[in-house]
Amino acid sequence: MAEKHTRGEMHGCIVCGKLYELYVVYDPNGRFMGSKVMSVGGKSVPHALRALVACEHHQKDEIGRAVERVYGKPTPEEDE
Helix, strand or coil, X not given: CCCCEEEEEEEEECCCCXXXXXXXXXXXXXXXXXXXXXXXXXXXXXXXXXXXXXXXXXXXXXXXXXXXXXXXXXXXXXXX
């Protein structure tokens, strides 16, 4: 069985850019599998292809608009 790889990475809030530390898990081929926010005040934003984070105080609709602005509307395969 191939091993997953976990890395510590810094990511900015998708809405305002505030930095948060994440542990990000990749499969052996380098494909994103999941993440966990390690910094206080941040929360993971679900996305099929990349690690995203937002401040806890941002509303769901605000985060959704920011994701759509940056990455466009999700395709059906990204929704899986």
